[in-house]
Amino acid sequence: xxxxxxxxxxxxxxxxxxxxxxxxxxxxxxxxxxxxxxxxxxxxxxxxxxxxxxxxxxxxxxxxxxxxxxxxxxxxxxxxxxxxxxxxxxxxxxxxxxxxxxxxxxxxxxxxxxxxxxxxxxxxxxxxxxxxxxxxxxxxxxxxxxxxxxxxxxxxxxxxxxxxxxxxxxxxxxxxxxxxxxxxxxxxxxxxxxxxxxxxxxxxxxxxxxxxxxxxxxxxxxxxxxxxxxxxxxxxxxxxxxxxxxxxxxxxxxxxxxxxxxxxxxxxxxxxxxxxxxxxxxxxxxxxxxxxxxxxxxxxxxxxxxxxxxxxxxxxxxxxxxxxxxxxxxxxxxxxxxxxxxxxxxxxxxxxxxxxxxxxxxxxxxxxxxxxxxxxxxxxxxxxxxxxxxxxxxxxxxxxxxxxxxxxxxxxxxxxxxxxxxxxxxxxxxxxxxxxxxxxxxxxxxxxxxxxxxxxxxxxxxxxxxxxxxxxxxxxxxxxxxxxxxxxxxxxxxxx
Numbered sequence: 329x330x331x332x333x334x335x336x337x338x339x340x341x342x343x344x345x346x347x348x349x350x351x352x353x354x355x356x357x358x359x360x361x362x363x364x365x366x367x368x369x370x371x372x373x374x375x376x377x378x379x380x381x382x383x384x385x386x387x388x389x390x391x392x393x394x395x396x397x398x399x400x401x402x403x404x405x406x407x408x409x410x411x412x413x414x415x416x417x418x419x420x421x422x423x424x425x426x427x428x429x430x431x432x433x434x435x436x437x438x439x440x441x442x443x444x445x446x447x448x449x450x451x452x453x454x455x456x457x458x459x460x461x462x463x464x465x466x467x468x469x470x471x472x473x474x475x476x477x478x479x480x481x482x483x484x485x486x487x488x489x490x491x492x493x494x495x496x497x498x499x500x501x502x503x504x505x506x507x508x509x510x511x512x513x514x515x516x517x518x519x520x521x522x523x524x525x526x527x528x529x530x531x532x533x534x535x536x537x538x539x540x541x542x543x544x545x546x547x548x549x550x551x552x553x554x555x556x557x558x559x560x561x562x563x564x565x566x567x568x569x570x571x572x573x574x575x576x577x578x579x580x581x582x583x584x585x586x587x588x589x590x591x592x593x594x595x596x597x598x599x600x601x602x603x604x605x606x607x608x609x610x611x612x613x614x615x616x617x618x619x620x621x622x623x624x625x626x627x628x629x630x631x632x633x634x635x636x637x638x639x640x641x642x643x644x645x646x647x648x649x650x651x652x653x654x655x656x657x658x659x660x661x662x663x664x665x666x667x668x669x670x671x672x673x674x675x676x677x678x679x680x681x682x683x684x685x686x687x688x689x690x691x692x693x694x695x696x697x698x699x700x701x702x703x704x705x706x707x708x709x710x711x712x713x714x715x716x717x718x719x720x721x722x723x724x725x726x727x728x729x730x731x732x733x734x735x736x737x738x739x740x741x742x743x744x745x746x747x748x749x750x751x752x753x754x755x756x757x758x759x760x761x762x763x764x765x766x767x768x769x770x771x772x773x774x775x776x777x778x779x780x781x782x783x784x785x786x787x788x789x790x791x792x793x794x795x796x797x798x799x800x801x802x803x804x805x806x807x808x809x810x811x812x813x814x815x816x817x818x819x820x821x822x823x824x
Contacts, residue, residue: 348400357400362440364408369419369433372803376780377422381414417783421803422812425777425785427584427612427750429638430801431646434710438703439646447699449482450689458688461701464708468651471713472617472637473630479657481691482649482701486611489636489652491533492664492692494520494576496634497605498537500659501575507663511538516573521545521563523555523590525583527609552747553588553789555579557598564602576605581626581637582613585787586743587727587750587798589613592628599633608632611650612641612800613748618713619721625748639704642720642749642800649700654691665690723749723799729806730797733813739820740813743789752787752794755820766793768824775819782812 348354388410418428441447449457465480483489497520499506504513518539522530524546534544545563550556564574577599579590592608599606608614608629614637616622617629629635638650654660689695708716727749734740734753743752754769773786773795787796795816 354400357404361404365436366433368412369431369436372420375420376417377420378417378777378780378783379413380778385410385414419803420783421801421805422782422808423801424797424799424804424812425783426796427641427798427800429640429642429644429647430803432644432703432707432710432802434707435646435703438706442699442702445699447702448697449699449701450687450692450695450697457699457701460699460705461688464701464704465651465653467708467713468637469653472614472635472653474635474653475630475655477657478653478655479660479691480651480653481688482651482697482704483692484648484700485640485650486527486609486636486638487529487532487650488692489638489650490527490529490578490607490609491536492652493607493634493636493654494530494533494578495537495693496654496656496660496663497576497607498539499663500656501573501605503573514573516571517543518575519543519545519567519572520576520578521547521560521574522578523547523549523553523580523583525549525553525555525585525588526578526580527584527611530578530609549588551744553583553586553744555590555595557591557594560595561598564598564604574602574604576607579606579608579632580613581608581610581629582616582748582750584611584798585750585789585796586752587613587746587748589616589625589748592626592631594628596628596631605633606631607634608636610635610637612638612798615642615716615720616724616748618717619724620717621721622724622748642723643704643716644719644800644802645703645707649704661686661690664692719802720749723801723804726804726806726809727751727797727799730799730809730813733809737813737817739817743792743794749799751797751799752789753797753816754792754794755816755824757820757824760824762792768820769793769795771823772816772819775823776812776815781815782808784812 417423419430447457449461461482464482468480469476469478481492483492498518502514504515520534520539520543522544531541531544535541547560547563548556560577567574577595579592579595581589581592596606610629614626614629614635616626633655635653639645640647640649689697727746730751731742731746734742739755741754741756754765755772756765760768770786770793773784776782776784784795784797786793
């Protein structure tokens with residue numbers, strides 16, 4: 329007897345899957361969700377820049393996992409009530425806190441497509457997904473002036489990119505078989521150098537790679553918040569004389585606090601002379617390289633041995649997506665390549681195109697990787713690199729415009745001149761001490777956020793607290809900065 333697909337074997341229960349039982353109603357819900365999200369993005373200005381989740385929302389997320397199913401409609405209603413209104417707000421036109429990107433509509437579509445295919449990227453060289461990622465990497469090399477022969481990898485962000493870049497630096501400069509013998513076999517303690525303003529992900533990477541945080545030399549900065557070159561050279565000299573093995577300098581292209589960019593040309597010269605690896609953390613600032621009137625600010629970035637940067641910051645894509653480029657592709661692959669028998673593959677495999685494509689998983693620590701490259705590929709094709717350059721220049725110009733508003737107001741004070749796209753300023757009063765002003769500016773930040781007016785953050789520079797506006801937002805208008813300056817003064821006057 330031939331069994332039909334709907335028949336059940338005797339003594340066995342019906343087999344199940346996670347697909348919808350009613351495809352049509354699920355399709356209807358999907359169209360509704362897409363329409364709602366398009367409305368959400370189109371009407372961002374009609375809502376607060378930020379909304380704090382109340383106590384009842386926090387309480388809602390206590391309890392055990394559901395044993396029996398809920399309907400998709402109920403689940404979506406729960407999302408719209410308890411989750412959607414209380415996002416960080418980074419896609420709002422007046423969000424400038426910390427450093428965050430804003431997302432795009434085409435990027436949202438790409439995420440839907442990637443999820444629909446449960447897309448994998450990195451292994452199995454014949455996948456079209458890998459061709460897409462390699463093209464995005466080639467585009468990044470072109471835009472940032474990096475050699476076409478360099479290797480690279482799409483990552484979850486600069487925390488992963490910095491870890492990968494420093495791992496390659498460690499293995500390339502170790503002078504022993506580190507992969508086989510580990511850090512304990514090092515004949516000398518290896519040391520690395522960065523400024524006091526470098527991001528915390530550098531220290532995390534140094535610790536995770538087994539150097540220990542004491543091996544990271546935090547070099548003082550100059551008045552422009554750049555790494556002090558003479559102090560750097562002295563630190564390297566002192567370590568060599570003390571029996572240490574200097575291996576790497578980390579330059580920063582756009583510090584989180586102030587947007588300062590280290591003198592990358594000078595760092596490249598020092599590293600060349602000293603035989604050190606130059607890693608550049610260009611999380612957001614690297615993209616000044618495509619701004620028509622500002623590319624000179626990151627001159628020398630193309631000389632880095634490894635370059636880390638994000639696309640979910642100043643390329644405006646939705647989280648997560650970052651990238652790392654490595655000048656020496658062989659050193660990159662030697663650091664990470666590992667092929668057990670169940671993943672056996674050659675140097676590359678020739679697909680139907682005849683192109684030799686490596687397994688991208690040989691260039692990082694993750695084997696399981698999603699198709700993050702698709703949102704970059706689709707959005708860059710939709711907008712074009714020239715428009716991206718204009719938007720980045722627009723943000724830089726907006727930073728200078730905000731600074732001009734601050735400088736014109738007797739109640740506002742800049743921390744230091746704008747170097748890129750970050751403006752640090754504070755409300756001041758002559759009858760208040762610095763400690764009182766610190767407290768007042770923190771209260772201004774909270775008031776701006778809690779009332780949904782705008783979202784700056786707070787940083788400490790030279791012992792004083794300042795409002796921090798990092799402008800990586802393609803939706804911001806000049807009028808938004810007029811409002812910010814006006815509201816800071818109004819709130820400061822009221823609270824003061």
